[in-house]
Amino acid sequence: MESEKRGPSRRGFLTGGLAMGGAAMAAGAAQAGEKAILELPPWTTQLGDGVDARPYGTPSQFEAHVRRRNVAWLTADPVSSVNFTPLHELDGIITPNGLCFERHHSGIAEVDPAEWRLMIHGLVEKPLVFTLEDLKRFPRVNRIHFLECAANSGMEWRGAQLNGCQFTHGMIHNVMYTGVPLKALLDEAGLKPNAKWLLPEGGDAAAMTRSVPLFKALDDCLIAFKMNGEALRPEQGYPARLVVPGWEGNMWVKWIRRIEVGDQPWHHREETSKYTDLMANGQARRFTWEMDVKSVITNPSPQAPIVHGPGPLVVTGVAWSGRGTVREVHVTTDGGNNWHQARIDGPSLDRSMHRFYYEFDWDGKPLLLQSRAVDSEGMVQPTKDRLREVRGVNSIYHNNGIQTWHVRENGEAENVEVS
C-alpha cells in the first residue's frame, strides 16, 4: 500500500476552495451569492407549517427521489420480490426505517399486535406462548447490526449487471434493534438435553422457516420489537422478528409466530433449493450462514455522479463483516494498482455497518474506483474473479467481491469489471 498523507493537502484544498465556495464571491459568480443572501427567498419571508401539521414527520418534498426501488424484471411478482436501499443517498451508519430494503415472499403481513403470539414448543420442558406484553417483561438489550440478504450482489456473479450501488449492494440495512435475548425465552421454556436446533417460523402467508443451530440462538439472537427506537416497520416483521447477528438475512424470520426446538435441521425449502451455493462441480455448499467481509463505494457511483469539476473529492462508502468489526478499508482510484488507507468514521460496532471516506484532489481524469475491506478476523475482501475461480458462477449467494466503478471525465460512473 502506498504511504501518503490522508486527504488533500492544505495547499491543494485552498486552490480547490477557490473553485468551490470562494468562487461564489469572486467577480464572475458574485450575482449568485448576492441573490442568495440579499434577495430573500420565500421561506425567509413567509411563515411555514406549525407544529400541529405533521404528527409523524416525512422527508422534504425535495427528497422524493430518495426511495427504495425494485427491479420489475427480477422477480415474477411484487409480493415475492425485493426492493433496494438507496445507499448512494445515505451517509453515516444508520439506515432510516423508511428506506430499509424489503424482501418478502408473500407480501407485507399487517399483523395486529394484540393478536400476535409467539409459541415455543418441541424439545422443551414447558411449551410457552408469549404475547407482546409478555416479551416486554424480560430484560432487553440494544444492538446495532447490519442485515444483508445472502443474494445481495448476486446478479454480479456473471459480470457487471446492475448500474448503481442501490441495485448491486442495496439488500442491506443497519439499524439499532431493541429486543429480548432469545436465550431468556428458551431458558423460560427449559431446553431438553437433546435440543440442538431451532425452527423459527414467520407469521406471513409464506410461513418462512429456517433451521437455526442452538449455539447461535444461545449466543446472540434476539426477538426484536423496536428498530431505531420505534416499533418495527410492517415490512421488517412488525411486531417482532428474529435477529441473527452477522448471518444471512433470510434467517432473520419476520412476523415470527413459532419456534420449534428439535435435535436436527429440518432441511426446509429455504435451506435446500434456496440459500445453498451451487458450485461449478454441481455440489452445493450449504449452511453458509455468515456474511463475509464486504464493502462498496456509494459515492461517486452510477446513481451519484460527480457534479463538480476537478479538485477536492470525497469518496465514501460502507463496509461490514458478519465475523466482527471492520478493521481497515482500502480505496484505489486506478483499478487496484495503488491502494490508499480510507478513514473509518463513526462507531465501529460488532457486525454493524462501518462508514469510510477517502478524500483526494481529483485531476478530472477517468477513475477506476474500488474499495477493499479487512475485518477484525483478518479476512480480506476478495476480487470477483477470485471468487469465481473458487466457487464458479452457478450461485446467486454470498458474492462479497470487490466492486468497480468507472468514473468518466464528466463525472458519470458505470458498473464495470477489471481483470
Place this chain on the structure above:
Amino acid sequence: MESEKRGPSRRGFLTGGLAMGGAAMAAGAAQAGEKAILELPPWTTQLGDGVDARPYGTPSQFEAHVRRRNVAWLTADPVSSVNFTPLHELDGIITPNGLCFERHHSGIAEVDPAEWRLMIHGLVEKPLVFTLEDLKRFPRVNRIHFLECAANSGMEWRGAQLNGCQFTHGMIHNVMYTGVPLKALLDEAGLKPNAKWLLPEGGDAAAMTRSVPLFKALDDCLIAFKMNGEALRPEQGYPARLVVPGWEGNMWVKWIRRIEVGDQPWHHREETSKYTDLMANGQARRFTWEMDVKSVITNPSPQAPIVHGPGPLVVTGVAWSGRGTVREVHVTTDGGNNWHQARIDGPSLDRSMHRFYYEFDWDGKPLLLQSRAVDSEGMVQPTKDRLREVRGVNSIYHNNGIQTWHVRENGEAENVEVS
C-alpha cells in the same frame, strides 16, 4: 445505595413466568394460545402488499398513536411553538426522524436545496458562500448527539404540571448527524486575529440568531446535512443546520444561511430576553449553554401505565449529559429511600442519550419511581427542590431535577412531587 443482585431472581422470574407466557398454555387460558396458533389469522392466509407499494415506508397502522404531540394552550400560535417526542413509546437510544420534537419560531421553512447558500463573513480573511455541494467536498464526520431544548421540563419549576414524560421531557431527540466540522469552513475563510464569537443565522422567517463562542465552534460544532443517514428533515433545518454538542438546542440554528464572525457577543433577543435564567433576586444567569446531567423514567409513566399484574416489571428510561457520557443511573421505587443501580445498555457515547433498565419483581403495591443520573464528570442530577433553593422559580430553563411518577396499584401513573 443498597447492594443487591440486579433484576429479578431466577425463582421469582419462573413464578412470574407462569403468570406470563406460560399461563397461555395452562388449562384456563389454553383457548387463547390455541386460537392464536391453530386458527390462522388473515395475515397468514392472505397475500400482503408487494415491494412496489411503499417506496418510502411508514409505521404500522396499529402505531398511529405514536406521534409527536403539541399542547395547544402552551403557546399563542402553532407556528411559534413546540411539539414533543413520545419518549414513552421509544426504546434504545436512536430517535426516529419522524418523531423528533420540533420547535420553530416561524413555522417549518421549506428550503429548496438548490437555492440554499451558507455565507461566512465578518472577521475573516476571505468571505465565502457555500452551496450544499460545496459543503460535501469537505471531509465529513458522524456523531450521535442529543439535542435538548433549554426549556425542556420548564413547566415543572413550579410543581408537577404535565402528566406524561412526552410533555415533561419530550423536548429532546438523539440522532446520528453527518456533517462537516465548522472548523474546516472557518479555516477556509481564514479567521482574523480578533475573531472571538460567531453569529449563526437561520434561513426561516424568524431568522434565529445566537452568539456562539469561537472556542466551541473550533472544538466540535458541525454543519450537518444528514440525520440518521438521510437528509435532515425540514423541521430539523433541511438542508443544513448547526450542531452544538451538549449545548442548549436553541443554539443549533436550523436552515442555517449565514455565520458572522465577530469579536464579542451580539446580545440578540434569544440570549437576553429569552434563554437566560432569571433568579429569585431578579438577576439573570446568562450564557448557560451546557445541558446538565439529567434522566427520566419513560416506562412506566403516565402515558404508559403497567398493563400487567404483579411480577417481573421492566423499568426503563433515558439519561444524558452535556458534559460527556453518563456513568451511572440509579432508580428508586420508594421515592428516594432506597436507590438501585440501573443497567445502562447500548452504546455509551459522548453527549448522547443513554438507555437504562431496572428490572424487579413488582409486588403490586404503589410505587414512587425516580431516576438519578451521574455523568462522566461526576455531576449528580439534583432534586427539583434543591434546584429551586438555588435558582428560585422565575426561569423556565435548565430544569434537570429528578422526576417522580406515582404508580398506583392498578398500574396507572401520575406526575407528582415528593419532598
